[in-house]
Amino acid sequence: MPRILLHPGFHKTGTSSLQRGAAELQRALRPHLRLMFTHDLIEATRMAKRFSAYGDQSDLRRFAESFTAAIRQSDPTDPRALMITSEDLCGYIPGNHGVTTYAAAAPLMNVATAVLAAHFGPAAPIGVLFTTRAPRDWQRSVWWQNLRALRLTEDFETYRTHLSGAADLDSIVDDVDARIRHRATVLDAPIEETGTDPLGPLGIALDHLEVPRDGLAPLPAHNVQPDGAAEELLALNRSALSDAELAEAKRTVLKRYRAAGATRQPRATPA
Numbered sequence: 001m002p003r004i005l006l007h008p009g010f011h012k013t014g015t016s017s018l019q020r021g022a023a024e025l026q027r028a029l030r031p032h033l034r035l036m037f038t039h040d041l042i043e044a045t046r047m048a049k050r051f052s053a054y055g056d057q058s059d060l061r062r063f064a065e066s067f068t069a070a071i072r073q074s075d076p077t078d079p080r081a082l083m084i085t086s087e088d089l090c091g092y093i094p095g096n097h098g099v100t101t102y103a104a105a106a107p108l109m110n111v112a113t114a115v116l117a118a119h120f121g122p123a124a125p126i127g128v129l130f131t132t133r134a135p136r137d138w139q140r141s142v143w144w145q146n147l148r149a150l151r152l153t154e155d156f157e158t159y160r161t162h163l164s165g166a167a168d169l170d171s172i173v174d175d176v177d178a179r180i181r182h183r184a185t186v187l188d189a190p191i192e193e194t195g196t197d198p199l200g201p202l203g204i205a206l207d208h209l210e211v212p213r214d215g216l217a218p219l220p221a222h223n224v225q226p227d228g229a230a231e232e233l234l235a236l237n238r239s240a241l242s243d244a245e246l247a248e249a250k251r252t253v254l255k256r257y258r259a260a261g262a263t264r265q266p267r268a269t270p271a
Helices: 015-024 042-054 057-071 105-120 135-149 156-163 169-180 201-209 229-237 243-259
Strands: 004-007 033-036 081-085 126-132 185-190 221-223 264-266
Touching (some): 015 081, 042 057, 042 105, 057 105, 081 201, 105 126, 126 201, 135 156, 185 201
Parallel strands (some): 004 081
16 A cells, blocks of 8 residues: 655745655656646645635635545555645645635645545555744745745735744644544654755655655755845835836846855755
């Protein structure tokens, strides 16, 4: 019976590093591991986002239907492990579309694990892995993300007050565990403790799935927030530029930092 691991976030906790690493190593992992990413779950993640924004039970039912349709593409008799990774399975990133908490996580994971148990069998070893981060560092990373994506004009100390209901990621993990422990094992991996692993957070996932690491090349680096970049983007967001001009100005700023190598950090130092 295959081991199954669902990695639904959280946002800004090394999820992109895990997903990029899995994609880069997919060929080497294929004999032992099947992978599903956000692009394999488009309709399910769309419904998860809607549910996180509106709390409508009809959206939760549609999430169940679309997640079921996606999971049916996986052969339950294939002995290889299965990892499903998409932070959008927890809905919108807090601070976007009016979402300020991860209240949707527990009901979404309850549905997702029920779907997995129905497809693979009630005895299937299902794990749910949450990558986490210290509250203030997580808030700063979300602020940085939304500075880039939105016309956000609040400074960090002001903005972080809107995220107070979502920043205690450990308590969200506990809520999910209380909801689904009868059918799945809930794990958490603080990003502060994964930075020295040659595979970053992906290493934690592979170890849980008992996928061998032999021959896997270390992942070279991960994204960081460049010093001074947030202040530049905040100033642009507060400017009188049109939306089109603002988008172009942001691209120019970020391109400059990337060209200087300021957005990458060696794996040995946690983000």
